[in-house]
């Protein structure tokens with residue numbers, strides 16, 4: 001076959017690849033990127049499309065923090081709805097969290113149940129985190145063998161009886177497995193020892209006061225110490241507290257194998273803007289003040305924070321206490337999978353960051369974390385997973401356009417920049433009528 005003959009050729013004025021944004025032509029063959037050429041290169045394809053300068057071609061977003069909740073809590077969310085929302089939002093790979101489904105994904109049988117629940121339902125590619133609870137440490141190797149991308153544990157009460165936290169001794173045992181295998185242990189790093197439970201209140205400040213930054217900072221320190229002692233590989237989930245960044249930076253500088261992620265809601269929202277009773281914005285750790293938000297951006301700019309992921313954490317609408325607005329009873333979790341890319345971009349754009357930064361945080365770094373070298377990059381040999389976004393085009397988030405099982409989302413009614421015009425999965429353009437083409441992915445490298 002001629003080197004310059006493709007199934008599909010995408011010529012675009014703006015393609016983010018290799019850390020730059022330039023005019024390029026992307027040749028796709030067999031669902032894989034076969035060439036990245038100058039935009040005007042001589043080439044032949046069965047189908048050719050041209051994208052003008054008002055839109056940019058990005059690698060499909062890799063969202064490594066998504067709670068799909070199926071099986072068991074499919075009324076909260078499910079693989080069909082979550083992956084349809086992902087596709088609409090430019091996300092071509094998601095990695096499902098091991099908590100909020102029944103059973104929790106803490107052993108190979110539970111992973112098999114997860115896999116079964118995906119059959120015929122996936123609109124984008126899906127991988128799995130394996131859960132680690134005190135009684136499942138012995139299942140870590142079997143889970144890895146069965147295809148999880150890595151592990152997830154809690155240091156504080158997760159709110160789920162089947163997902164208790166690890167103490168420091170169990171944390172070290174889990175990290176010892178990561179030292180041996182090279183796969184990451186993602187840690188929900190909050191330490192709530194001595195923190196009073198929230199009382200009934202519609203005031204956001206009351207909820208925030210029960211989860212001060214020290215709760216995260218203490219937990220991050222525990223993770224860093226255990227990682228240093230074991231030579232393991234840790235990843236801090238959804239970091240909200242900017243005062244944890246100096247310890248994180250220092251540990252990284254001395255060679256401790258730790259990475260960290262934050263989320264669009266910590267980067268775009270602030271405590272000052274969350275109104276009384278606006279429980280759609282409740283999550284844990286909580287959205288903090290505007291000064292903290294600025295410091296998180298500095299952490300991203302400095303590379304202390306690696307990734308931006310949605311932490312899409314849905315539930316039944318009634319669990320959000322929208323009627324009473326009581327922060328103490330509302331589910332702690334934000335649904336945002338479909339709008340995570342424009343939400344992060346809206347905030348990044350306003351602070352002078354570039355699309356190359358966004359791609360590093362939302363595609364490359366998560367793909368690296370999950371050991372998915374065929375994902376998150378526009379390079380020869382990678383899957384032809386693309387997102388075409390109009391970065392300067394604003395839109396108001398309309399609940400009727402959200403494909404999550406339940407359209408409860410703190411961005412409803414807000415104006416965001418970055419309309420996702422098209423999403424391609426392994427060479428196929430996805431639309432509302434696409435058959436489910438998603439596949440399961442597993443870690444291919446430590």
Ligand SMILES: [Zn+2]
Pocket residue numbers: 065067097311312313
């Ligand atoms: Zn989560």
